[in-house]
């Protein structure tokens with residue numbers, strides 16, 4: 001096990017033409033675009049190096065450290081020597097109270113700093129875990145159960161040389177709330193959103209609060225039964241207006257992780273108001289983002305179905321003389 005941790009400080013060019021791993025200012029290593037990437041470009045598809053099943057835990061209690069350590073020791077010892085070195089080369093956030101001397105002491109901090117949920121278990125993904133955080137990310141990632149891989153893709157255009165950034169936390173929070181969450185990961189975020197001027201921060205905080213409020217109320221309003229009559233029509237129009245406001249706020253704040261949901265709500269509100277053509281338009285916009293993540297996901301299927309059905313309704317509504 002000895003000596004592998006020095007790898008943490010070296011530049012690691014990869015054979016991939018999509019990205020390169022190299023130092024990022026004040027953030028250790030990071031992942032950078034090796035060429036300009038268009039939205040939807042897959043960046044990394046990676047299976048876990050190690051997975052462990054979380055031990056049973058009582059509601060609200062901490063995970064039993066010894067049980068996790070034992071799983072980690074077993075998983076680690078079954079790795080090849082080069083995979084053990086790879087594991088030990090990963091970044092570890094160490095608490096001031098932790099005294100780490102041997103490589104084995106690092107197993108837990110490394111796993112804690114880099115692991116992701118993989119459905120029932122937690123996994124370590126050496127490439128994906130080199131990606132740094134931004135509160136205004138340009139890439140998105142998710143666990144694909146079908147492929148057994150973690151997938152990272154460009155959510156907007158990423159220029160050659162630009163750092164690829166994902167979000168580690170939900171983003172509908174103010175800067176101060178995000179800072180508290182990220183403190184648990186042991187760093188102070190200096191992304192575009194967090195390094196903005198006081199005036200821009202006030203604007204961004206209020207936009208995120210409004211996006212959150214609108215998403216919660218629209219999810220509930222749009223799942224309620226459709227009524228009939230003048231009141232229902234007026235409500236449908238109000239929901240359309242609120243969804244359009246939501247879309248413009250999410251886009252202004254460039255919160256790519258929330259585009260698909262905002263477009264889905266816009267589609268559903270337009271359909272409720274029987275504005276079928278616009279309903280299909282927003283369903284297709286949502287589908288674009290769902291397909292980037294996983295073209296076979298239930299969410300992608302739902303949007304494909306909605307787009308087809310709203311397009312049919314829109315055609316059925318056309319009177320012969322308007323064709």
Ligand SMILES: C[S@@+](CC[C@H](N)C(=O)[O-])C[C@H]1O[C@@H](n2cnc3c(N)ncnc32)[C@H](O)[C@@H]1O
Pocket residue numbers: 026027028029030090091093113114129130131132133134185186187188189190191
């Ligand atoms: C999962 S690792 C990411 C890769 C890491 N930079 C490395 O060298 O392997 C997470 C750690 O990277 C650093 N980091 C990630 N995003 C950051 C950001 N926006 N600002 C400062 N540090 C960041 C923090 O030290 C954090 O605990």
